[in-house]
Amino acid sequence: MxxxxxxxxxxxxxxxxxxxxxxxxxxxxILKKAGIPAVVETADATLAPTITADIIVTGPDLAEMFRQRARAREIVAVTNYGNKAEIQEKLLAAVQRLEG
Amino acid sequence: MSFLEALNGRIRIVERAGSWTEAVRISGELLAADGLVTPSYVDQMIRTCEELGPYIAIAPGVAIPHARPEDGARAFGLSIVVVREGVYFGSHNDPVHLLIAFATPDRSAHIEFLRQLAEILARADEIVQALIRLESASQVQEYLRDLLENRS
Structure with missing residues (x-):
């Protein structure tokens, strides 16, 4: 694969x-550990929705804003940035949906 | 620069704050008082949150107020405000008791800070509960030193 x-x-x-x-x-x-090749970049709230990315990872408030207009295929909303398990679970679920 | 070096004793404990705006302003004024940021940086910390929502409340009880480098950040540094009664940002992570404000003049100078911040966020609940019971800024400093530096 x-x-x-x-x-x-x-x-x-x-x-x-x-x-x-x-x-x-x-x-x-997280992606490195999972063996998923990825390019990760940062963006602000203005730029992020204009990027044709596979996944946007952000907080719940911005996620809501991005869902209206983002060009990314998946939006992952992280509530607790200190909880690596939450980030990992949501991120890997989004990666799986991409592979559909 | 480590978290504690960047903090340089800028710690304030308050019983309560009138609003999240007031708490953020206190954190920004600690930075401004040492010349790390301009007064407009402090205004921008608040405006950013008003415009973009409470996304700076990034873990249970913890928020990281900041503005852009070009908003008036002169040097890299942090401040900490502990609000014993907590303030409400309208976030899933309310009430916020620990504000870690930062300023950075460029976009890469604060990587080590972010790594140590990760250690704090990973144990946010426990750390917030400990901090709100401390009596003085020097106790907060000592607590953070134990947490970040006295590890095997």
């Missing part, structure tokens, strides 16, 4: 500087 293309993930927060960077580190770690 070799994957040809790495998945494209955007870690987004309001400004793209604080929580997005934090999420990016966590997301990269």
């Amino acid at each position: 070799a994957r040809k293309q790495p998945i494209r993930v955007v870690a987004a927060c309001g400004l793209g500087t604080g929580t997005a960077l934090y999420l990016k580190m966590t997301v990269e770690e």
